[in-house]
Amino acid sequence: xxxxRVRFAPSPTGYLHIGGVRTALFNWLYxxxxxxxxxxxxxxxxxxRSTDESIQAILEGxxxxxxxxDEGPFRQTERMELYRxxxxxxxxxxxxxxxxxxxxxxxxxxxxxxxxxxxxKYDGRCRALGIxxxxxxAALRFKAPQEGQTVVDDLIKGRVVFDNNVLDDLVILRSxxxxxxxxxxxxxxxxxKITHVVRGDDHLTNTPRQLPMFEALGxxxxxxxxxxxxxxxxxxxxxxxxxxxxxxxxxxxxxLPEAMVNYLVRLGWSHGDQEVFSRExxxxxxxxxxxQKSSAVFNxxxxxxxxxxxxxxxxxSRIAEALVPLLEQAGLKAEIEAVTPEWMQRLIVMVRxxxxxxxxxxxxxxxxxxxxxxxxxEAAKKFLTQSTVPVLQELVATFEKFPALxxxxxxxxxxxxxxxxxLKMGQLAQPVRVALTGRTASPGLFEVMELLxxxxxxxxxxxxxxxxxxxxx
RNA sequence: GUCCCCAUCGUCUAGCCUGGCCUAGGACGCCGGCCUUUCAAGCCGGCAACACGGGUUCGAAUCCCGUUGGGGACGCCA
Numbered sequence: 326x327x328x329x330r331v332r333f334a335p336s337p338t339g340y341l342h343i344g345g346v347r348t349a350l351f352n353w354l355y356x357x358x359x360x361x362x363x364x365x366x367x368x369x370x371x372x373x374r375s376t377d378e379s380i381q382a383i384l385e386g387x388x389x390x391x392x393x394x395d396e397g398p399f400r401q402t403e404r405m406e407l408y409r410x411x412x413x414x415x416x417x418x419x420x421x422x423x424x425x426x427x428x429x430x431x432x433x434x435x436x437x438x439x440x441x442x443x444x445x446k447y448d449g450r451c452r453a454l455g456i457x458x459x460x461x462x463a464a465l466r467f468k469a470p471q472e473g474q475t476v477v478d479d480l481i482k483g484r485v486v487f488d489n490n491v492l493d494d495l496v497i498l499r500s501x502x503x504x505x506x507x508x509x510x511x512x513x514x515x516x517x518k519i520t521h522v523v524r525g526d527d528h529l530t531n532t533p534r535q536l537p538m539f540e541a542l543g544x545x546x547x548x549x550x551x552x553x554x555x556x557x558x559x560x561x562x563x564x565x566x567x568x569x570x571x572x573x574x575x576x577x578x579x580x581l582p583e584a585m586v587n588y589l590v591r592l593g594w595s596h597g598d599q600e601v602f603s604r605e606x607x608x609x610x611x612x613x614x615x616x617q618k619s620s621a622v623f624n625x626x627x628x629x630x631x632x633x634x635x636x637x638x639x640x641x642s643r644i645a646e647a648l649v650p651l652l653e654q655a656g657l658k659a660e661i662e663a664v665t666p667e668w669m670q671r672l673i674v675m676v677r678x679x680x681x682x683x684x685x686x687x688x689x690x691x692x693x694x695x696x697x698x699x700x701x702x703e704a705a706k707k708f709l710t711q712s713t714v715p716v717l718q719e720l721v722a723t724f725e726k727f728p729a730l731x732x733x734x735x736x737x738x739x740x741x742x743x744x745x746x747x748l749k750m751g752q753l754a755q756p757v758r759v760a761l762t763g764r765t766a767s768p769g770l771f772e773v774m775e776l777l778x779x780x781x782x783x784x785x786x787x788x789x790x791x792x793x794x795x796x797x798x
Numbered sequence: 799g800u801c802c803c804c805a806u807c808g809u810c811u812a813g814c815c816u817g818g819c820c821u822a823g824g825a826c827g828c829c830g831g832c833c834u835u836u837c838a839a840g841c842c843g844g845c846a847a848c849a850c851g852g853g854u855u856c857g858a859a860u861c862c863c864g865u866u867g868g869g870g871a872c873g874c875c876a
Contacts, residue, residue, distance in 0.1 A: 334876090335876090336875085336876045338875085338876075368876060370875095370876085371875055371876065373875090374875075374876085424874090426874095427874095428873085428874055431873080431874080432873085435872095435873080438799095439799070440799095441799090442799045442800085443799075443800080444799080444800050444801080444872070445799090445800085445872060445873095446800090446872065447873095462874095464874050465874095466874095482802095482803065482804090485802070485803075486802095487801075487802070488801080491800075491801050491802090491872080493872085495873095496873085496874045497874095498874085499874040500874060501874075503874085505873085505874065505875085505876090506875065506876045507876090509876095510876090525870095526802095526803065526804090526869090526870070527869095527870055527871070527876095528870095528871090528876090529802065529803065529870075529871075530801070530802055530803090530870075530871040530872075531871075531876095533802095551803085553803090553804080553869090554869070554870075556868095556869075558808095558809085560868060560869075561868095561869080562869080562870085588810095591810065591811080591825090592810070593810090593811095595810085595811055595812070597811095597812065597824085598811085598812060598823075598824040598825075599824090599825095600810090600811095600824080600825055600826090617804095617810090617811080618803075618804060618805095619803085619804045619805065619868095619869090620803095620804075620868085620869060620870090621809085621810065621811090622808095622809055622810075623809090623810095624809050624810060624826065624827085626809080626826055626827055627809075627810065627825075627826040627827080628826095629826090630825085630826055630827085631826090633839095637839075676838095677839095678838060678839040678840085679837060679838040679839070680838090689837095739835095740835095743835090749835085750834090750835045751835050751836075752835090753835080754835035754836070755835075755836065757835085758835075758836060758837095764836090764837090765836060765837080766836050766837035766838080767836065767837070768836095768837080768838085769835080769836090770835065770836085771835095
């Protein structure tokens, strides 16, 4: 068996979307598993819609999810000669012909046919003309087989049979000399010796159109695998109106690429009941046998859960790596530089079980930098009241007696004070929480103290007392 | 309209190929409880599906046919 060669072939007409990433991912996984070659090919033959920004977006998106390629990126616009020469060869061999129908005329006939309830396919009228040297604008059409059947033995869908009479003579070279999609794909997949064409199942009906071209060009026929589509909640193809579909939008919302990959791979593929897979496991366990035939609805809730899971279970240094740029973006550059990586990781471990995205984590992590902490007005108003001043003062006095902060000792002292005063835990805990973090919700108080350290804990408690003393009685 | 694909809880899915182990399992979400200094996390429990109709068979979620429903394709777009 020769080496597996697969490709991801997006067209650069917008951002890299979720569906594209999943297609790329399945190709990549298969290549890595089979020790094969993964090729990136940019299909930019539609010069009116392709942009360089889109190419950048594709590369950026691929990099973010960690899908690296072995060959390319190739751009089809740099391979024009190849398509032209192969097209002309088909003409010379009598397998293609010049068509002088204008786009307008074709459009009109298509409409007419549709109105009559007929198939809108090209009627093949130039096929018999035998034009050898067109004197006007002409497109080259491939002579598609008109009888018999074309069978696609699909890796995912199984055996699919098409009657050739549904095929029409496809334009392979436009009158402007550019190849069309269905032709450039065949030439490239053939020339690049692609062994497995794995793409969205919106291409399934393109396959019987492409197979005869592989044959005509003398290329070996690759295996095909058509992946089910990803749908929005309304069960139509996922698109912009369903919300964020750009892969980079998820980066910006604070998702981890590994969570994204894990979620996406489970959309259409499964391995028993397992939900969470490391990248190594995916490479090992991926199989087309367990790719679902039916389309899947994108479920943001489950993606969010997956992200929370990775936030909670990944190595803290990994989370820090992803979080730090976001903190810098949030204007905390100086604060980050003032702390050690170890402390940063402790902070992450402390807050992470209450965050589902890195963006939420940014919010949760903020109170622990710097000396004093700003209060959320509501929180201060509610808990830093005159009546709390005496007990807070007593707490500070108690803590001051300890030369160092010991979480266990301070907790014990705290609880003793609560008991002495006949208070409920929360009656002291909430004011202290606000004093320490500025908020009513936080990690465990003594974890917070331990992280802040003795001096900052005492400082913030004193500031809390100041604020409470200034409050209206 | 024509062709193609698909069909298990609201969603992602296991099981289907190689019928009985399925009183259909897991996950997300939802509801309830436990834990609890707040917020979470965690743990325990609950609700919830084989689209429908015919066959085949001792027996069908699993095999066959049809119906219905959903999706896709039919461009000098990709």
